[in-house]
Amino acid sequence: MSRLNKHSPLHSVIGRISQFRRRRFTGALLLLVSLLFTGAAYAAIAPSANADNGTSAADQIAQGKALFLVSCSFCHGQNGEGVTTTDGKNIGPSLVGTGAAAADFQVRTGRMPLQQSGPQGAYHKRVVFSDTEIKALAAYVASFGAGPAIPSDAAVNAENSWSTDQKDAMIQLGGKVFLTNCTACHNFTGAGGAMPNGAIAPNILNDDTRTIMEALLTGPGPMPNFSDGNLSLKEKQAVAAFVHAQRDQTNYGGSDLLSAGPVAEGLMAWTIGIGSMVGFAIWIAAHTTRTNKKKDA
Numbered sequence: 001m002s003r004l005n006k007h008s009p010l011h012s013v014i015g016r017i018s019q020f021r022r023r024r025f026t027g028a029l030l031l032l033v034s035l036l037f038t039g040a041a042y043a044a045i046a047p048s049a050n051a052d053n054g055t056s057a058a059d060q061i062a063q064g065k066a067l068f069l070v071s072c073s074f075c076h077g078q079n080g081e082g083v084t085t086t087d088g089k090n091i092g093p094s095l096v097g098t099g100a101a102a103a104d105f106q107v108r109t110g111r112m113p114l115q116q117s118g119p120q121g122a123y124h125k126r127v128v129f130s131d132t133e134i135k136a137l138a139a140y141v142a143s144f145g146a147g148p149a150i151p152s153d154a155a156v157n158a159e160n161s162w163s164t165d166q167k168d169a170m171i172q173l174g175g176k177v178f179l180t181n182c183t184a185c186h187n188f189t190g191a192g193g194a195m196p197n198g199a200i201a202p203n204i205l206n207d208d209t210r211t212i213m214e215a216l217l218t219g220p221g222p223m224p225n226f227s228d229g230n231l232s233l234k235e236k237q238a239v240a241a242f243v244h245a246q247r248d249q250t251n252y253g254g255s256d257l258l259s260a261g262p263v264a265e266g267l268m269a270w271t272i273g274i275g276s277m278v279g280f281a282i283w284i285a286a287h288t289t290r291t292n293k294k295k296d297a
C-alpha cells in the first residue's frame with residue numbers, strides 16, 4: 001500500500017495544488033511572490049549589514065562617518081558643509097550646528113536619506129538604518145558643530161513618573177502652549193493641515209515624546225524651531241502630554257468631521273445649520289394665518 005492513500009486529505013491537498021499549478025497565471029503569480037520574498041529578505045538584511053556595535057564615542061563617530069559618506073555626503077558634503085550646484089541651488093543644506101537631535105529626528109522618521117526633493121522636503125518613508133546606526137550618524141552630525149542634543153531618556157520618560165494631578169496640570173499647560181504655538185499649522189487637535197506652498201503640517205497625534213521634542217528643538221522643513229529659550233523643557237514635555245491626551249481622548253459619539261477644523265465645521269454649519277433654518281422659515285411662511293386667509297379668500 002502506498003504511503004499516500006488516494007483518499008487521504010493530504011492527497012487531495014496535493015491534488016489541488018498540482019491542479020492549481022497547471023493554471024495559466026500560476027507561473028506569473030509564483031514569480032511575483034518569489035520576487036516580493038527576495039525583496040523583503042534583502043530589505044531585512046541590507047540595512048544592518050554594516051552595523052557594528054561601536055561603543056566608545058570615537059568608534060561611534062567613525063561608524064557614523066562611514067555611513068554618512070555613503071548615504072548623505074552626496075547632498076550634504078563630506079563634512080556636512082552642504083552642497084550647492086553651480087547655479088546656486090541647494091542640494092542639501094549645511095548640517096553644521098543642526099546637532100544630533102536633527103539627525104536623529106530626520107533619519108528616525110524616515111525623512112533622510114532624502115530621495116526626492118519637493119516643497120515638503122521629505123516625508124515619512126521607510127527607516128533604512130538600525131538604532132545603532134542612527135545614533136552613530138547623529139554623533140557624526142553633532143561633531144560638525146554644537147547643536148541641540150538628542151533629549152535624554154529621563155526627559156523623554158518623565159511623563160511616567162507624574163502623579164495624576166501633575167499630569168493634569170501638565171496637560172493644561174501643554175494645551176495653552178499648543179494653542180498659542182502650534183494650532184496655526186497642526187490644527188486644534190494636532191490632526192494636521194495644509195500650509196501655503198504645498199507643504200503639509202502632518203498629523204502629530206501618534207508621535208512619541210522624543211519625536212515631538214526633537215521636532216521642536218530642530219524645526220524640520222518649514223516648521224519654526226522652538227529652542228529651550230522659547231519653550232522650556234517643561235513646556236515641551238507639557239505639549240507632548242497634551243498631544244497624547246488628545247490622541248487618547250474618548251470619543252463621546254457624534255461625528256468629529258475628521259477633526260479637520262473650521263472649514264469642515266463651517267461647511268456643516270452652512271449646509272445643515274443654515275439650510276435647515278432657511279427651510280424652517282419657508283415652512284413658517286407657508287403656514288401663517290395670512291397665507292391661509294389668502295387661500296380661503
Ligand code: HEC
Pocket residue numbers: 068071072073074075076090091092093095098102103104106107112113114115116117120121122137141218219220221222
Ligand atoms: C538627495 C539629497 C539628500 C540626501 C541623500 C540626504 N539629505 Fe539630508 N537633507 C536634504 C535636503 C534637501 C534637506 C532639507 C529638507 C527640508 O528642509 O525639509 C535635508 C535636511 C537634513 C537635515 C535637517 C537639517 C536642519 O536644518 O534641520 C538633517 C539633519 C539631514 N538632512 C541629515 C541627513 C542625513 C544624516 C543623511 C544620510 C542618512 C541625509 N540627510 C541624506 C537632502 C539630502
Ligand code: HEC
Pocket residue numbers: 109120121122123177178181182183184185186195199200201202203204207211212213215216220221222223224226239
Ligand atoms: C508654521 C507652521 C508650523 C508650526 C507653527 C508648527 N509646526 Fe510642527 N510641523 C510643521 C511642518 C510643515 C512639519 C513637517 C516638516 C517636514 O516634514 O519637514 C512639522 C512637523 C512636526 C512634527 C513631526 C511630525 C512627524 O510625525 O514627523 C512634530 C512632532 C511637530 N511638527 C510638532 C509641532 C508642535 C508641538 C508645534 C507647536 C509648539 C509645532 N509643530 C508648530 C509646521 C508647523
